[in-house]
Amino acid sequence: MQTQATQTAAIEVDTVSKTFGTDKALNEVSIRIAPGEMVALIGPSGSGKSTLLRHVAGLLAGDRDAGSVRIFGHQVQKNGTISPDIRKIRAEVGFIFQQFNLVGRLPLLTNVMTGMLARVGTWRSLLGWFSREEKERAMQALDCVGLAEHATQRAGTLSGGQQQRAAIARAMEQRARIILADEPIASLDPESARLVIECLAALNRNQGLTVLVSLHQVQFALQYCVRTIAMKDGCVVFDGPSQELTPTALRNIYGVRKSGVDLDGTAPLHIGVRPEPALLGAAA
Numbered sequence: 001m002q003t004q005a006t007q008t009a010a011i012e013v014d015t016v017s018k019t020f021g022t023d024k025a026l027n028e029v030s031i032r033i034a035p036g037e038m039v040a041l042i043g044p045s046g047s048g049k050s051t052l053l054r055h056v057a058g059l060l061a062g063d064r065d066a067g068s069v070r071i072f073g074h075q076v077q078k079n080g081t082i083s084p085d086i087r088k089i090r091a092e093v094g095f096i097f098q099q100f101n102l103v104g105r106l107p108l109l110t111n112v113m114t115g116m117l118a119r120v121g122t123w124r125s126l127l128g129w130f131s132r133e134e135k136e137r138a139m140q141a142l143d144c145v146g147l148a149e150h151a152t153q154r155a156g157t158l159s160g161g162q163q164q165r166a167a168i169a170r171a172m173e174q175r176a177r178i179i180l181a182d183e184p185i186a187s188l189d190p191e192s193a194r195l196v197i198e199c200l201a202a203l204n205r206n207q208g209l210t211v212l213v214s215l216h217q218v219q220f221a222l223q224y225c226v227r228t229i230a231m232k233d234g235c236v237v238f239d240g241p242s243q244e245l246t247p248t249a250l251r252n253i254y255g256v257r258k259s260g261v262d263l264d265g266t267a268p269l270h271i272g273v274r275p276e277p278a279l280l281g282a283a284a
C-alpha cells in the first residue's frame with residue numbers, strides 16, 4: 001500500500017496564479033488533497049474561492065508564466081494552458097453550484113441522468129434514450145439523497161434544498177470521484193443546508209469521494225470537515241485541522257468585525273463538534 005507521502009493526490013494545485021486586469025484573484029496558490037478527504041474552503045467574499053474551484057475543474061486557465069493543476073495525477077492545466085484531455089478528466093469531477101443548475105421543466109430523474117452526459121454520447125442523452133440500468137442507477141442516486149419519491153416531479157417545482165440534493169445525485173450518477181461544491185448551501189435555510197452538507201459528508205464517508213466545498217457558514221466547515229483551507233486576498237492563509245481554527249485565527253482571516261461568530265453574526269462557533277450520523281433518506 002502507498003504511504004500518504006507517495007500516494008497520488010486527488011487534487012494537486014501547484015503555484016497557480018490568476019490575474020484579472022490588475023486584480024490578483026489567485027496568488028501562487030498551492031494545495032494538495034488526498035483521495036477520500038473532505039475539505040472546507042473558507043474566506044471572505046472575493047478571496048478567490050470560486051476562482052480556485054474553477055481552476056481545479058479546468059473551467060478557467062491560470063496565468064501563463066507558471067502553475068499547474070492535477071487531478072488523480074492527470075494534468076488539468078499547466079502554465080495557463082488547459083489540457084487537451086480536459087473532457088475526460090472533467091468526467092471525474094462533479095461540480096455543484098450555489099444555484100443548483102437543474103433544468104426546471106424536466107423531471108428530477110431526467111436531470112439526474114444527464115450526469116451521464118460526460119460518459120455517453122451527447123445525442124443519446126439529449127434524446128432521453130436511457131437504458132433500464134441507467135434509470136435504475138439514477139433512481140438509486142435519488143434514493144440516496146432522500147428524493148426517490150420526487151423522481152417524476154419537475155425539478156423547478158422542488159425546494160432549493162431538494163434541488164441541491166438532486167444536483168448531488170447527478171454527480172453520483174456521473175460517477176464522479178471528486179466533488180467540487182461552490183457555496184452549495186449559501187442560499188438555503190439552515191435545515192436544508194444541513195441535509196445538503198450531510199449528503200456530501202455521507203458520499204465522502206461511504207463512497208470515499210473526495211470533496212472540496214466552499215462554505216460561507218464557518219460553523220459548517222468546523223462541524224463537517226476535518227480539514228479547512230482558508231483564503232484571503234487570493235492567498236491560502238490557513239491549511240490544517242479545522243479544530244485549529246480558533247476565534248483568533250478566524251479574526252485574522254475575516255477581520256475583527258466577524259470574529260467569534262458565524263458570518264451572519266447569529267450564532268457562536270462550535271469548534272470541533274462532530275456531526276450527527278448522516279440522515280440519508282431524510283426528506284426536506
Ligand SMILES: Nc1ncnc2c1ncn2[C@@H]1O[C@H](COP(=O)(O)OP(=O)(O)O)[C@@H](O)[C@H]1O
Pocket residue numbers: 020023024025043044045046047048049050051052
Ligand atoms: N471573471 C472575472 N472577471 C474579473 N474579475 C473576477 C472574475 N472572477 C472573479 N474575479 C475577481 O477575483 C476575485 C476573487 O473572486 P472569487 O473567486 O469570486 O471570490 P470568492 O468566491 O471567494 O467570493 C475578486 O476580486 C473578483 O472580483
Ligand SMILES: [Mg+2]
Pocket residue numbers: 049050051182183
Ligand atoms: Mg464565490
